[in-house]
Amino acid sequence: MSTERGFSKQALAARIAADIPDGSYVNLGIGMPTLVGDALPADKEILLHSENGILGMGPSPTPEQYDAELINAGKQPVTLLTGGSIFHHTDSFMMMRGGHLDICVLGGFEVSEHGDLANWSTGDTSIAPAVGGAMDLAVGAKQVFAMMTHRTKDGRSKVVRSCSYPLTAARAVTRLYTDLAVIAIEDDGMHLVELAPGISLDEVREATEPELHV
């Protein structure tokens, strides 16, 4: 992504972080969404959840803090904030599936007009499938934010009328954050919230398959 026009990955992470209210319980998916953690403002108490049983996850450890048995969903070492807690997997997924998390931020291969999310499989049967906790998060969090580039590297739109890849969850995404725009997904379809810096409405519409309400 260009730093001149559109949101850079870091700018997009900061834009998402600005939409997360103080006091929220949040899960950040593997990949690009982890950047949101670094962008959270220090003056808000936002508790990060990790599917493997952590609430109140802190930043990467110093060598003195390192513990091989304190890792995040991406298996990277992390720390625990003062007041953080540890619980087992079934409780962790109860938090996720049971609607206790306020927001999850997930990466996406495709997001449809009605909020269908495809982010776990390209349908390539020559590669062993793997899903992890994505389906539980997508059905369970109160709000599901998708964070992704608007188009594939070869220019195809990832914001589609109907997903061509296998679904992670149907009608799940409430807000879509891309390098080109912020889009709210409501019962009647997609609504533009904000254009990225230097991006025109025509450009977003060109890159978006479904109708974009303004």
Added chain:
Amino acid sequence: MIDKRVGGLAEAVEGIDDGATILVSGFGDAGIPVELCHAVLDRGVRDLTIVTNNGGSGETDIAALIREKRVAKLICSYPRSTGSHWFKQRWDEGALELELVPQGTLSERMRAAGAGLGGFFTPTGAETELAQGKETRMINGRLHVLEQPLPGDFALVHAQQADRWGNLTYHLAARNFGPTMATAAATTIVQVREFVELGGLNPEHIITPGIFVDRIVEVG
């Protein structure tokens, strides 16, 4: 007198035979009962069904069991990880059956087994290919999928401390699937870093009560 401590790893895995279904704790490299997996390997058993979150990595524990062709079927949520080359090789060869289960459903299916439930309806996976062929039901306006309990013949669990009654504590995020798996197997075998005297654990800090544990072995 109750004393669930056993003398060594070979004794800990006695009774695990060909075709057993084994629940193995761990998420990534945290909480894997490495030494118990190697004891199963040394026992020479085959055609195992292994239920665990990942597909093993490197050359040890679950990866070693897959490398040595002891695993007929893997039930897991995320088999592809950095270093899971033995899973990849055996799957590519068609030598390893995979049942892919969303992670929360994997955990809850074992919870259902431990809790004596006949299954549960979950919204996870509804309208996706992982729910194909499964019974569905609309509950409160939302489509749910019927999932079956997932019991084990054995569970291999990694814990931090144990007393001779089998009460357990865990260290940080190495807890993960351990407490649920301990409830879901006919025989639960636990490797711990440290034995403590009965009374040495604060009752309010015990995560797995000893009723769920059958054998304990200390592995420094």
